[in-house]
Amino acid sequence: MNFRIVGTAALALMIAVSCQPKKTEEQEVVVGDTEMVAKEVISLEKFTDSPAYASSSLTMKNPANTTIAKAGEVDFAFEVKDYNLGEVTERMGMAEKLANSDKGQHIHFILDNQPYSAHYESEFKREMPEGTHYLVAFLSRSYHESVKNANSFIAKKMVVGNASDDINVDFDKPTMIYSRPKGEYTGADTENLLLDFFLLNTTLSETGNKVRATINGQEFMITEWAPYVIKGLVKGEVTIQLELLDADGNLIPGDFNDVTRTVTLKD
Numbered sequence: 223m224n225f226r227i228v229g230t231a232a233l234a235l236m237i238a239v240s241c242q243p244k245k246t247e248e249q250e251v252v253v254g255d256t257e258m259v260a261k262e263v264i265s266l267e268k269f270t271d272s273p274a275y276a277s278s279s280l281t282m283k284n285p286a287n288t289t290i291a292k293a294g295e296v297d298f299a300f301e302v303k304d305y306n307l308g309e310v311t312e313r314m315g316m317a318e319k320l321a322n323s324d325k326g327q328h329i330h331f332i333l334d335n336q337p338y339s340a341h342y343e344s345e346f347k348r349e350m351p352e353g354t355h356y357l358v359a360f361l362s363r364s365y366h367e368s369v370k371n372a373n374s375f376i377a378k379k380m381v382v383g384n385a386s387d388d389i390n391v392d393f394d395k396p397t398m399i400y401s402r403p404k405g406e407y408t409g410a411d412t413e414n415l416l417l418d419f420f421l422l423n424t425t426l427s428e429t430g431n432k433v434r435a436t437i438n439g440q441e442f443m444i445t446e447w448a449p450y451v452i453k454g455l456v457k458g459e460v461t462i463q464l465e466l467l468d469a470d471g472n473l474i475p476g477d478f479n480d481v482t483r484t485v486t487l488k489d
Contacts, residue, residue, distance in 0.1 A: 263454040266417065266435065266442045271315030272367055272449065278305035279373035280329065280361050284345075290382045293352040300329060300344045300359070300376075308342050311363040316451055320365040321411040330368065330401055332358045334389070335478045337404055340366075352383035356391045356478075358399050360420055366402050367449045368420050377422055389477045396424035396474050398433060398466035400481040403452070412487040415452040419464055429469060436463040457487045 284299035308326040311317075323340070330338040331348070334355055339348075340362070360368050360375035368374070377393040391397070399420040407415065417435060424431050426447050433444040437452060438460055444450070452462075466479040473480055 262438065262456045264437055264440050265453045267451045267453065268446065268448045269316035269451055270448070271317045272363060273312055275305060275369045276371055278361055278369050278371065279303045280359065280376060282376045282378065288378050288380045290350060290380065293350060293383050295347050296350045298346055298348055302344050305361055307344060311365060313365065317365055319414040320416050321407060322365040326364045328362050329359050330362045332399060335481065338401060350382045352385060354385045354388045355380045355382060356389065358420065366416055367418050368401055370447065375420060390475060391477050393422060395476065396431060396466060397422040397476055398464065398479050400464050400483065403462060403485045404483070406486045406488060408488045412455065412457065413453065415455065417450040417452050421447050431469065431474065432467050434465045434467055455487055457489060460485050460487060
């Protein structure tokens with residue numbers, strides 16, 4: 223399946239429009255209180271160098287019941303098949319340039335669309351406040367790319383205590399879950415940032431649903447579910463917004479489907 227990533231920011235008029243699978247955007251960035259101006263030429267590139275792990279699976283064994291009597295510390299236990307937590311993923315091509323955890327492969331645990339916590343063992347404890355919660359967990363390579371297959375994730379609604387609050391989430395409808403970039407990057411890790419997300423109940427295409435990535439104000443339209451690498455960023459704060467859109471360019475309802483995060487790039 224062919225794909226393209228299209229930049230739509232105003233300054234992109236300076237760049238010839240094409241259907242190539244790589245697009246760059248140029249933006250003037252004032253650095254500090256000096257008169258120096260840096261050129262931020264952002265590109266977004268798909269990569270396909272990762273091992274597939276097509277048969278890997280993740281199942282939540284505990285808690286067995288998604289209704290929990292009271293708030294507090296909860297024991298979580300997952301069953302992982304055909305995947306070794308704690309093992310450093312074989313890296314080839316573009317993956318060699320990405321930030322990598324020497325603790326190895328892990329589970330990305332996302333509660334209520336907050337930034338994930340990484341878990342390198344299949345059993346761990348988490349505080350669960352009273353309320354209605356939406357949990358997504360999926361297998362992750364050591365360089366934080368999600369394993370994308372029909373069995374590599376769990377998505378559950380959980381009710382803790384006397385919950386009355388709720389958010390607009392339906393895991394039976396098209397849902398996008400933000401994963402990376404996250405946190406702080408230093409040194410060589412600032413040169414190539416993984417952009418990655420997980421999808422439920424939808425595919426992406428040029429004529430169907432899409433993900434719009436807005437990076438420091440520059441827009442890219444993603445029409446294939448795959449990992450991507452952000453290049454050309456200037457040191458400092460980077461703002462990334464991901465939106466799941468329908469074929470007409472409208473935001474698909476759901477509180478997971480429009481996410482803005484800020485990460486920091488340091489020397």
